Amino acid sequence: MASIKASAAVSHVGRIRANNQDSGYSGRRLFLVADGMGGHAGGDVASAIVTQRVAEADADYQSAPEAAAALEGALISANRRLAETVAGHSELTGMGTTASAMLLHEDRMVIAHIGDSRIYLLRSGELSQISIDHTFVQRLVDAGRITAEEAMVHPRRSVLMRVLGDVEASPEIDSMVLDTRPGDRWLICSDGLSGVVSFDELQEQLAADAGAKQVADRLVKASLDGGAPDNVTVVIVDIGDPPAPATPPLVVGSAAAPLAFGAPAEPMRARAIRLPAFRPHPVQETHFEPDSEDFFDEILEEDARRRRRRRWVWGFWIFALIAAIVVVVVLGYQWTQTRFYVGESNGRVAIFQGIQQDIGPISMNELYRETAVDVSELRPYDQQRVEKTITAGSLTDATKIVSRLEESLE
Known part of the structure; x- marks a missing residue:
């Protein structure tokens, strides 16, 4: 017992x-x-x-x-x-x-x-x-x-x-x-x-x-x-x-x-x-x-309405967040396309549009113009600068940099 x-x-x-x-x-x-x-x-x-x-x-x-x-x-x-x-x-x-x-x-x-x-x-x-x-x-x-x-x-x-x-x-x-x-x-x-x-x-x-x-x-x-x-x-x-x-x-x-x-x-x-x-x-x-079943069904319906409202609110904020990210990316990309730099392409001095950095697999630059100046003909100091890239604030600045490099060969 x-x-x-x-x-x-x-x-x-x-x-x-x-x-x-x-x-x-x-x-x-x-x-x-x-x-x-x-x-x-x-x-x-x-x-x-x-x-x-x-x-x-x-x-x-x-x-x-x-x-x-x-x-x-x-x-x-x-x-x-x-x-x-x-x-x-x-x-x-x-x-x-x-x-x-x-x-x-x-x-x-x-x-x-x-x-x-x-x-x-x-x-x-x-x-x-x-x-x-x-x-x-x-x-x-x-x-x-x-x-x-x-x-x-x-x-x-x-x-x-x-x-x-x-x-x-x-x-x-x-x-x-x-x-x-x-x-x-x-x-x-x-x-x-x-x-x-x-x-x-x-x-x-x-x-x-x-x-x-x-x-x-x-x-x-x-x-x-x-x-x-x-x-x-x-x-x-x-x-x-x-x-x-x-x-x-x-x-x-x-x-x-x-x-x-x-x-x-x-x-x-x-x-x-x-x-x-x-x-x-x-x-x-x-x-x-x-x-009672009536109360149970009533509360279930109320919970269903609450879930629908919650999904709508979450959907709205997710959409707003995605839209904000898209806007930031687009504006950021547009800004990068106003930037230029001088670098090397196929062994020659070239002007690139964009910025030097890439975001993952996305390239943030493209070749704008390749010059006839061979990088190997530049002075050692200028060769290093071109290989590391030279930042330019605008296309005009990039063109001036290329001109100075050409003048250094004369």
């Missing part, structure tokens, strides 16, 4: 947000991260309510299916509590939260997930993402329209297709039961971590020979070092022997404080004072959109 060797939960407001709308829970067998929707009123309230309700499911069960039903039922019940809370507090209308939860039963890990917080498993040094993001960009990735790398910077990356809140009475929750074994390290995190720290760095940090709390702190620091534009919450669970001693459940983030809502919103001026001057990249507010 698998047991919890160690666990840890850490939450940080980040570098940009004014308040922490994440919540985390590390209990006896149950672990959870909930990320309140920052673009709606009461994201912190939503994540706290869900965390408090789901924590009630931290108990022993007869079987893994029973544990899975209890965990999913707790999330559905939490969703009803959110709707009831909004009914009594209209200022919280539209609040919502993600929820990613795990419950250990013997050697099975029961998982329930909705939204874009993530669950990862590190096994034998290899990291796997267990949960699937319920986001618009994930649907694009699944459809093969964009890559995972493009999804990280997509303008619609903040659009959630499924959440807990007052928007759906019966939200669809992903549930699964997976085997777990000693040596496994599980991670639950909000997108404040996964959206900033790369997959490779997550794997490196999780595979480090360090305790759960130390790794959790390192991951939060990695997000802060990357700018931390959103709240960051990390829950680490290590499976193995010996089991962790019994400790009180740990609650972090907004759920760690008493629920308080209905008070006037914090003045914008006071909020502005709390924002740091350092802002590495713009913060996009997470928001929910209905998981």
